Amino acid sequence: MKDNARDYGKTLERDFSGLKIAVLALQGAVSEHMDCVGRCGARALHVRRPGLLHEADGLIIPGGESTTIGRLSRLFGFREEISAFAAAGKPILGTCAGAILLAQRVEGQDPIIPIMNITVQRNAFGRQRESFETELDIPALGAEPFCAVFIRAPLIKEAAEGVEVLATYNTGIIFVREKNLLATAFHPELTDDLRMHQYFMGIALEHQHSVTSSLNGHQASA
Amino acid sequence: MVDRGTFRVKKGMAEMQKGGVIMDVTNPEHARIAESAGAVAVMALERVPADIRAVGGVARMADPEMITSIMEAVTIPVMAKCRIGHFSEAQVLQSLGVDYIDESEVLTPADESYHINKHQFTVPFVCGARDLGEALRRIGEGAAMIRTKGEPGTGNVVEAVRHLRVVMEQIRAVQHAPEEELMSLCKQFGAPYAQVLEVRKLGKLPVVNFAAGGIATPADAALMMQLGADGIFVGSGIFKSADPLKRAKAIVEATLHYDDPDVVARVSRGLGEAMPGIDVALLTDADRMQIRGV
Numbered sequence: 191m192k193d194n195a196r197d198y199g200k201t202l203e204r205d206f207s208g209l210k211i212a213v214l215a216l217q218g219a220v221s222e223h224m225d226c227v228g229r230c231g232a233r234a235l236h237v238r239r240p241g242l243l244h245e246a247d248g249l250i251i252p253g254g255e256s257t258t259i260g261r262l263s264r265l266f267g268f269r270e271e272i273s274a275f276a277a278a279g280k281p282i283l284g285t286c287a288g289a290i291l292l293a294q295r296v297e298g299q300d301p302i303i304p305i306m307n308i309t310v311q312r313n314a315f316g317r318q319r320e321s322f323e324t325e326l327d328i329p330a331l332g333a334e335p336f337c338a339v340f341i342r343a344p345l346i347k348e349a350a351e352g353v354e355v356l357a358t359y360n361t362g363i364i365f366v367r368e369k370n371l372l373a374t375a376f377h378p379e380l381t382d383d384l385r386m387h388q389y390f391m392g393i394a395l396e397h398q399h400s401v402t403s404s405l406n407g408h409q410a411s412a
Numbered sequence: 413m414v415d416r417g418t419f420r421v422k423k424g425m426a427e428m429q430k431g432g433v434i435m436d437v438t439n440p441e442h443a444r445i446a447e448s449a450g451a452v453a454v455m456a457l458e459r460v461p462a463d464i465r466a467v468g469g470v471a472r473m474a475d476p477e478m479i480t481s482i483m484e485a486v487t488i489p490v491m492a493k494c495r496i497g498h499f500s501e502a503q504v505l506q507s508l509g510v511d512y513i514d515e516s517e518v519l520t521p522a523d524e525s526y527h528i529n530k531h532q533f534t535v536p537f538v539c540g541a542r543d544l545g546e547a548l549r550r551i552g553e554g555a556a557m558i559r560t561k562g563e564p565g566t567g568n569v570v571e572a573v574r575h576l577r578v579v580m581e582q583i584r585a586v587q588h589a590p591e592e593e594l595m596s597l598c599k600q601f602g603a604p605y606a607q608v609l610e611v612r613k614l615g616k617l618p619v620v621n622f623a624a625g626g627i628a629t630p631a632d633a634a635l636m637m638q639l640g641a642d643g644i645f646v647g648s649g650i651f652k653s654a655d656p657l658k659r660a661k662a663i664v665e666a667t668l669h670y671d672d673p674d675v676v677a678r679v680s681r682g683l684g685e686a687m688p689g690i691d692v693a694l695l696t697d698a699d700r701m702q703i704r705g706v
Contacts, residue, residue, distance in 0.1 A: 216668060217431040217452065219424075238668065253428050255452040255488055262450060262668060287428070312487060318425055318511035319534045322416045341424050342489065342511070380424045 198334050202388035206232040209394050212246035213237065214272075216262040218254020218287060222379035226387045240271045248281045248394035251288030253341070253377050256312065259287055260302040269303050276305045279400075281370040281393040283386075289373035290344050297347065306371050307350040314345030314362070314375075328357040328365060331385040338364070338376035345375060370397065417534025422556035425489075425512065425536050426620040429453060429557075429643055433633070433664050434622070436460050436647040439478070440485035446650070449660035453489040453512065455645070456482045461518050461565025462648035462687060465699065471519040473501040476508055483509065491538070496705035497523025499532075506535045512557070514538050517704040518564045518647070527705060530554030540624065542575045544582035545602035546706055548611070551619055552604045558617060560641070561702040562625015565648050567689035569626045569635065571702060576623055576639045586612050625702070628653070628686045630666030630679050637670035654684030 209232040213223045216238065227234035227250070235246055243249065249272065251259075263269060276282055284292040284306075291302045295309040315321070321342060325335035338359070346363035349355050357365035364375040370393060378386035415421075432452030437443040443454045458474040459467060473494050483490045489511035494501035496515055501522075505513050515528055517540050530537040531554035540561035541547035547558045560579070562572030582601060586608055589597055594612070598605050610618045623636035624645035633644045644667050646660075653659045662679035669675035697703060 215431070218429075219427045220431065222427060254430070255428065255432060257447060257488055258432055258450045258452050258664070262664075265665075317509045318489065318536065319417065319506060319509060321421045321425065322414050323418055323421055324414045339420060339424055341421060341428060377424060380420060380427070 198332065198383050198385055201332050202385050202392060204388070204392060204395060206230050206388075206391045206395065209233065209247045209391055209398070210235055210245055211248045211250060211391065211394065212243055214249065214251045214259075214263075214268070214288075216254070216259050216266075218259060219252045219285075219377065219379055223250045223252050223285075226379050226384055227391075230384055230387050230391055232391055240267050243271055243275050246275075246280070247398055248283070248390065249275055250390070251282065251284040251291055252379065253286030253288060256287035256290040256302075256344075260291060263291065263302065272303050273305055276371060279370050279397055281372065281390060281397060283372045283374075283390045285374050285377055285379065286341065286343055289346070289375060292371065292373055293346075295348070306366075306368050306373055307353050308346050308366060308368075308373065309348035309350070310344045311347050312344050313342050314347075315340060315343050318342055324359065326357055326359060326364075330356045330365075330367075331389055336378075336385065337381045337383060338378075339380045340364075340376050343375045346373065419554075419556065422536030423619050426538070426557035429489075429622075430620055431643055431668060433644045433646060433660075433667050434491065435650055435660060436645075437482060437651070440481050442651055442656070443482045443485045443490075445657050446660060447486045447488050449657055450664040451488060451660065452643070453491055454482065454486060455491045455493065455514060455647075456510070457493050457518075460648040460651060461701070462567070462652050463565075464518060465565045465690075471495075473498070473504065473519070476504065479505070479508055479510060493519055494528075495519040496521040497526050497528060499528045502528055502533060502537075506533055510535065512536050512538055515555075515705075516540065517561060517701045521704050524705075527553050530556075538622075540702070540705075541579065542702060542706070543578045543601065544586070544611070547579060547617060547621070548601075548603040548607040551607055551617070555619065557620050557622065559622040559624040559645055562623070562627070563692050563695070564625045564701050565690075566626050566692055566695075567628040567649060567652075567687040568692050569628070569632045571692055572623050572625045572627060572636060573639065575625075575702075576636060576641060579617070579621070580640050583611055583616060587615055627663075628689070629683075630662045630676055633663045634666045634670040634676045637667055643667065648687050652687035659683050659686075
């Protein structure tokens with residue numbers, strides 16, 4: 191594969207070995223994300239049941255069928271736990287169906303875990319025959335273009351207050367950040383380029399450091 | 413530059429289906445039931461395999477009007493079947509915009525020597541296989557997803573188990589063989605060399621591998637997942653049973669928590685009658701769909 195020979199730059203590489211990253215394993219591209227986490231040097235946690243997220247420093251919600259993942263996450267009570275995880279400042283990366291799960295507004299249906307101030311449209315590019323891959327400029331991930339794979343992908347129709355647009359494709363929004371929360375319309379786990387995962391884990395490291403230093407601060411003042 | 417229908421995009425589509433259940437449906441109402449039960453996709457066809465067996469005659473691609481009405485009824489992906497080797501039916505399905513084409517032995521084969529050149533399509537294909545050689549021949553022709561053939565429409569899981577076990581056993585043989593034995597293994601399995609090298613490197617098939625052909629209960633689904641399937645196709649098993657919605661939901665949950673017998677036990681309670689089954693040993697070769705198109 192052409193990816194192997196390419197140098198994506200090392201600006202986002204850091205020592206992630208102290209991180210545990212949960213991957214929501216209800217359905218979809220779970221093993222692909224777990225591989226990416228492992229290749230970045232962090233430990234991947236396979237999470238199929240609520241009650242295990244407290245161990246994790248970050249959470250990835252993979253692509254899959256959003257109706258299926260949505261139904262199962264409601265059935266098993268993930269909504270409250272994931273909302274609390276986000277409220278605690280820990281980072282979450284939602285890719286494709288994962289982005290739909292996190293949106294406060296989903297066109298034509300009820301939201302699932304409404305924690306990001308975005309509106310998404312499902313299957314915005316059409317059916318599978320319209321699915322595609324393309325090279326995109328995403329400055330947050332470095333100067334090299336990023337190969338973005340879109341599969342029956344959603345589009346972020348609106349990035350409301352507090353949401354930063356990190357990439358667009360033909361004027362459509364496809365990658366956003368709202369503080370500790372990231373959402374992409376494409377699938378970074380389907381290429382060998384680890385920069386999206388490194389960028390996400392960089393946020394997890396910063397959060398880990400801020401928690402440790404505030405704890406130390408409390409101890410010093412006590 | 414934008415590339416549509418690359419192998420990565422086709423294979424990626426199947427990867428998004430992993431851990432899920434794909435259900436056969438014959439009308440929009442059934443499609444909506446499947447979607448609300450948590451199916452990751454539906455397979456649109458004229459008759460479920462059990463009825464194809466009962467009716468006999470030539471089984472063909474479904475009426476485009478019916479396929480389109482199913483596509484309009486649900487937002488999950490819609491797959492449809494074409495006959496083995498019938499690339500014109502496949503062209504029609506691509507033109508309709510179905511999300512995946514199943515070049516399927518459940519329909520009457522149109523070509524007894526050759527399968528479709530699936531590289532020429534932007535829509536991905538799934539094909540059935542009974543062993544590693546068959547799976548890799550289909551992948552060589554461009555299939556982006558594999559499923560066991562099993563014996564469709566029987567409600568009997570024995571053939572699906574046999575096929576998945578054979579594929580897994582042959583993958584282990586490829587992984588552990590010294591390099592100089594690989595070409596002989598290719599000859600023995602009837603498998604293309606390039607794909608065998610890939611299997612050796614990955615330790616699994618290079619595309620997603622689902623179980624199909626005879627799955628009728630939540631425990632059947634859990635069994636196939638524990639044997640190493642990436643997901644489940646249920647053909648006649650749902651809409652030939654007493655309570656399709658309840659059974660469909662139960663199979664979805666058992667597929668997710670396949671390694672938790674407490675969950676499988678809970679969802680298996682009070683489902684009503686499963687589909688009537690057929691003893692595969694009593695089928696003559698003329699009735700065995702799995703030997704079509706190898």
